[in-house]
Amino acid sequence: MNVPDYIIPLIVAIPLLGAFLTPLVSRINDKLRNIFVIIVLALNAVLVFLLASDILTTGIKTYVFGAKDLSYPIVRILFEVDAMSIFMAIISSILVLVAVVYSWSFMEKNTGLDKYYTLILLLTAGMLGMVLTGDMFNFFVFLEITSIASCALIAFWIHRGESVEAGFKYIVISAMGALFVLFAVALLYGQYNALNIALLSSVIQYTFLDKIALVLLIVALAMKAGIVPMHMWLPDSYGSAPSSISIILVSATLASLYGVFRVIFTLYGNVLSNIANFGIPVNVFIGWLIVALAMVSILIGVIMALIQTDFKRLIAYGAVAELGYMFLGIGAGITALGTAYGKTALDGGIFHIINDALDVGLLFLVAGAIYYATKETSLDKLGGLARNMKYTTVFFVIGLLAVAGMPPLNGFASKLLIYESTFQLNPILAIVAILSSILLLAVFVKVFYSAFMGPQLPKFKDVKEVPKSMLFSMGVIACIIVIFGLFPEVIINNIVEPAANALIGYSEYISQVVAGGI
Amino acid sequence: MIYNIPYLAVAALILLGLYALIFKRNLIKMVIGITLIESGVNLFLITLGYRKESIAPIYTSSPGGIMSFPVPQALTLTSIVIGVAVIALMLSLVMHIYRHYGTLDARETRRLKE
Amino acid sequence: MSGMSKIVKTISSIIFPFITIYGLYVIAHGHLTPGGGFQGGAVVASGLAMLLVAYGSVWTMGKLKEKHLSINQTLESVGAIGFIGLAFFGLIFGTKIFFNNFLVNKQDYLFGATVKLGETAANINTAGILPLMNFAVGLKVIAGLFGIVLLMAYATRLKEGK
Amino acid sequence: MDILGLSETILRLVIGTIAVALFGIIFGLLYKGVDRKISAHMQGRIGPPIRQPFRDVRKLFTKENVVPENAIPWIFNLVPLLGLIATISILIYLPIGGFPPIMSWGGDLILILYLLMFPSLAMVIGGFSSGSPYAIVGAQREMATMIAYEFPLAIIIISLAWKLTQVGSVNVFALSTIIGTPIWNSVTGPLGFIGFAILLLALIIVTPAELSKIPFDAPEAETEIAGGLLVEYSGRNLAMFYLTDGVKTVVMASIIVVLFFPYNLSSLPMLGLEGGSYVAYIIDILFYLLKIFLVILFSVTLIRVAIARLKIDQIVYTYWVPLTLLSLVGLIFIMWDGWIMNLLGLV
Secondary structure, eight states: OOOOTTHHHHHHHHHHHHHHHHHHHHHHOHHHHHHHHHHHHHHHHHHHHHHHHHHHHHOOEEEETTSSSOSSTTTOOEEEEOHHHHHHHHHHHHHHHHHHHHHHHHTTTOSOHHHHHHHHHHHHHHHHHHHHBOBHHHHHHHHHHHHHHHHHHHTTSTTSHHHHHHHHHHHHHHHHHHHHHHHHHHHHHHHHSOOBHHHHHHHOOOOHHHHHHHHHHHHHHHHHHTOTTSOTHHHHHHHHSOHHHHHHHHHHHHHHHHHHHIIIIIITGGGTTSBOGGGOBHHHHHHHHHHHHHHHHHHHHHHHHHTOOBHHHHHHHHHHHHHHHHHHHHHHHHHTTTSHHHHHHHHHHHHHHHHHHHHHHHHHHHHHHHHHHHSOOBTTTOOOTTTTOHHHHHHHHHHHHHHTTOTTSHHHHHHHHHHHHHHHHOHHHHHHHHHHHHHHHHHHHHHHHHHHSSSOOGGGTTOOOOOHHHHHHHHHHHHHHHHHHHOHHHHIIIIIHHHHHHHHOHHHHHHHHHTTOO | OGGGHHHHHHHHHHHHHHHHHHHOOBHHHHHHHHHHHHHHHHHHHHHHHOOTTOBOSOOTTOOOSOBOOHHHHHHHHHHHHHHHHHHHHHHHHHHHHHHHHSOOBTTTOOOSOO | OOOOOHHHHHHHHHHHHHHHHHHHHHHHTTTTSSOOHHHHHHHHHHHHHHHHHHHOHHHHHHHOOHHHHHHHHHHHHHHHHHHHHHHHHHHHSSSOOTTOOTTTTOTTSTTOBOOOSSSOOOOSSBSTHHHHHHHHHHHHHHHHHHHHHHHHHHHHHHHHHO | OHHHHHHHHHHHHHHHHHHHHHHHHHHHHHHHHHHHHHHHHHTTOOOOOTTHHHHHHHHHHHSOOOOOTTSOHHHHHHHHHHHHHHHHHHHHHSOBTTBOOSSOOTTHHHHHHHHTHHHHHHHHHHHHHHOOHHHHHHHHHHHHHHHHHHHHHHHHHHHHHHHHHHHTOSSTTSHHHHHHSOHHHHOOSHHHHHHHHHHHHHHHHHHHHHTTOTTSOTTTOHHHHTTGGGTTOOHHHHHHHHHHHHHHHHHHHHHHHHHHOOOOGGGOGGGTOOTTOHHHHHHHHHHHHHHHHHHHIIIIIIHHHHSOOOOHHHHHHHIIIIIHHHHHHHHHHHHHHHHHHHHHTOO
16 A cells, blocks of 8 residues: 655654644543544554555655755654564554543543653654664664653652652663664764665765764663663563553663664664674674673573562563564574574564563553552552452453463464574573573563452452543453464564564665665 | 864763763762753754854845855754753752752762662 | 852843843844854853853842743744644645745845845845744744743752751 | 364364373373372272273362452452363363374474463462462462473473484474474483483472372371362362372373373384374374373372372472583583584494
């Protein structure tokens, strides 16, 4: 299906316009504002899907701001959308839409909601901009928009000291990370006089300064993605933000993860097969580094999740472990670049991105539902909720099984791809991965027991099921999880496979811009 | 040598900022650390665009001669604008932390542990 | 935060119009000089902040009503909408490109004059939508920065009240 | 044409599933009876008749289903069914005798690894939901046991797959590939042989825990916590757990057979049988049942008569330390197999 080119900037511009209109609409009526925000995001999601269907059939699309064509690409700001970008855009738009529908009832009793929705829309614009842009500096700008908006949202419940503290931690980490990114961009600009990813990628030399830039970019973006050992902020902010924000934060971290992939695969794509120090190719070096980080993330995430007593912090540590699985798949894919199992690992890693977003997102929504119903997140004080909250229980079980990678849900489909490829790199990797996923199951069964099972507590006797809008949004995600789990082939062939090909096929990404210009 | 002084200043600023960020316990000082890093990066960007004996890149009424690169200046301006927002946000959060905890010591404002 | 001495109050009252006019000048000449919406807006907002410091937050909060704050927020939104809206107009008029400068080199309109090649005197009547965008950004920055300063001052007042 | 093919596939799937389910249930109960009879003889008792399990199940189905007051009824009644379904669905992926598996795709072996957790998980959740302290203790123990024995199990499965990849097989997690290339044929030297023998031993020790049999039956432990997990279950639900247990026995034995003894009698040249003839299928099935019987005899009956029940911490220790180390040694032997032989110039 062919769509006009200007749909690409609209995907970022519409949430931006919506963000600034929200305070004005909010003057009229609160309900109207909620409807307005949902309509804006739904419209945006439709545009993303239209664009996706176009990109997946016809290939990469570029859009230049304020100019007719690609002449002088050095000074133009351009968006370059390939299958990987649109894959991430789909995740973000689905999660944000779900979160906004969920917020309708969840945030009902809060004040200052016009700012809340404005920030959500800004965050959406930032995330979508990060994944769609084809320009390093532009990427930095959107990164900062995302950080600022998410920090303000993390600290939204400003009456709680923990929220403010988590927000401060988050903004320190992300400000530092963003400045690292800017410094790396400056290093690249100073050498090659270009900011465009495709242009930079076509001329990159892997000089000493490039190595510094690569390290800075990976460290900064991995820090924002919450990989161990830079994960300290993640449980705090996920745990202290309102649940509807936690799910958006999941997709914001994933946008940073996308940045890591874009940098390694596209920006440094040309030099990946160079021989670095000690006669090891660059891709093997980077790949093993990422695999090592991934293993540590998986283990630390699971072990720390075991000892948590707060529902949301526990899920957040689960999310750290899940991040490890993505990095494991991608890292194995980089290490074994060009082999069949490397491709499978890459597929698995990319497929796990969307699965993790859905699974962890669903768990956060369930945690939010429990908080809404009981005003409690400590697992020690919860119990016996399965009697009164039947639907929430079912959704939690779906999320639990999906996170632990049990068949027939989506987590299994992607983890299977990761297992059956990484063991060829080294059997220990797959063994630890399988085991950790079983441990994760144990962790969540513990949660299930302490929150939903057990005798009925007297103070939760009158707990009611949560309102329909929250049930609806949880139900939507649960449905997607089950569908993805039952028909993984469809998703892999239609969305994941093109995304993996887009990552590997960096030369195509370059040729879209460089052939037209310079 | 004289042309390397800005780069040395960049390194000094960034290292100072990192020092403040890592070793200082006062939250305001941490914010200052971030601003120092930011200034360092901005200075680096501006320095990249400088050419020897150049004039400001303004076309109207220009005295003629070589101009310095306008792109890094535009980048720096954008970065400064973003910096203002980040610092404002940080300072307001520090204010709220002070209201909740009654102290600015990072060691004591730690309810979120583990 | 109480007000400062009478001298400071008087002097800042006298200086304030000049600062404002200078800021507006920077905004208006954004397309000709290294200034622009953000810089000019920051100048104006710092003038406002100076007044705030001179007169103290107690006095200011007494003068300012809830209505004024909401007007401030509306202005901020309007500035942002103006900026992004001009980008959207690019999709509607002329060659349909986002951020298209559809007013440039159109002699009939304001800011439509063509810039001659070579060294010329500065002509403010050029650059199409860029000055308009500068105005929008200026409005947004004045309102936004003043809002930030105001809210921080408000918070300090709360602390003292305790 | 396409619809015809599709409907045929679905028909095959449905009939196959029903047949496999009946097979699993009947032989599961039968082997349960045999197991009880043999262990009784070993202890110098006469023991119940072999068809006693069938009688038990029939009687349980006619009994009233009691839901305790503290339980959460909808979960309490749902999980036995889910456990049974999950167990039967494993049989769909297993090749039985000369028949190929009814369904097969990329990662059967890992799928089975995960599906094997479902019955335990169902029992855990059932135990938690019944609200009895005995059941909760049992459920916690079951969870601990489950995590404990998955470690060696994962190592065994990954080692097998790794070896098959080294030999050049593709699709190594599919059981059809595994029975196509028996692992004993892929070893190049004595080291690999020892490695696989160690893994077989580990798998045989994992089996009783997977089936909650003595000495690893701490979760149920009739004499200590009165049946643990199942203490509140009665009637239809208990019957379903009983059936699950039977089917699971067949499944675990089949997995050992498929992984380590995938040979069929009908392919022996001296019998002179055509592949695919009825006689061949019958011979294969009988041989398969014999193999399963032997596996159950060694891994369930003998062990449970010979050893007393371990405490839960002893169970976890057994699996996490000695058995994991053992299987890692097996893995290392298998990995070094070809390498050592190359080093010694024996290949």
